[in-house]
Amino acid sequence: MSEAIVITPVKDSLETTKRTIEAISKAKGNFEYFVFNDFSKPETKSYLEKIKTKLGFELIHLEDVTSTPSPNYKLVLQMAQKKALETNSPLIIVESDVVIQKNTLEDLIKLSGKHEKTGLFGAITVDQSGNYNFPYTFEKRKSNNIVDTSHSLSFCCTLISTPLLKRFDFQNLSQNKDWFDVFISRQSKKLGFKNYLAKGLEVLHLPHSSRPWKNLKYTNPVLYYLKKVINKRDRI
Template identity: 55%
Template structure:
């Protein structure tokens, strides 16, 4: 086994099944875990069926935590333990991302060549092949060479190297937050690791397809920021 691969899921069933299919076809030998975060009964049943046919491990988070969705901290903690026990990197592929056959293998190859890498991200593209959210900040890159960055990496399609996993315990993650990609990116740099974005390694990303309510940021920003600030949603 070369890596633990995980996908957190909150409904968005069609996109999720495409993510799962692509990972099932990826080159390499991986242990794949899908974390169902209090999705609907329809999604839960479909994931159970897909688990049998696609050969991934399914965790229904309702069975291990009573905390309401989102439960990204729990997912990261469980996944970190699995990766450390196996002595392999952790690769996160979110359910609005579709990898290519060589994506995971190339992430691993880079991590092997750069053992001081903390996080390594595949760059996100839209269906037309253009850099899109959350990596618009890298769209002006002139080179396709690996790019070291102190800017935060997203967990869209990201490898977290085993050396960093050994140094930072995810049980220390802040309970008051919902998402941890910014914090973990910063923590890796703080601990002396280097983070990289790989411009030559694109994945297809459908922004927020894994959490459709976040489309409010574009469709109704007033309502989105009301929910964020006054209802405590989407805490980064």
């Protein structure tokens, strides 16, 4: 029986998407894998269709489910929660700009089960030099510690526990947000759960590959916030 539901939401960023899915296809562990294609371009859609059987994942095209334009993260989370609850399994999100290691999923499942009142359990992200990077730059010192953190966890590579999935219904997520990692992190704490960050469980993160305009936050922050407000983008 599956020990987890694993999902990857995809919006183009084809090169990183390839690396993400190929790494998950080689990962250890007993899990079901779903890829949610959120109105990607034909090239991305074609690639996903071509390799879904070979790499062992179920492909869901959101264009077959909704007419709402991308991003549809709320819908993805709602559909994934339903699948996880049906199998009484935790939900693991691996974003399409993250490359996991062979043991990552297996370790997330095992370690999360060994810690008290787990709500979220995240693998830390690193750059290609092995340094902690966005969104975990607040961790300054390398270690193998597992930290009960007050910071919000990103969904880069994060497990949402079965007890939390049972306590908080994703149907109640706001219609006015695009991304929900901060909100669900806070909701987890509010419900009495603990959020853990595994500093020794490292995954490669190539930030904003599917949303390249977000890099303006670092190169031209004024323009970034203007686009964010005017175009109602990146609502957290």
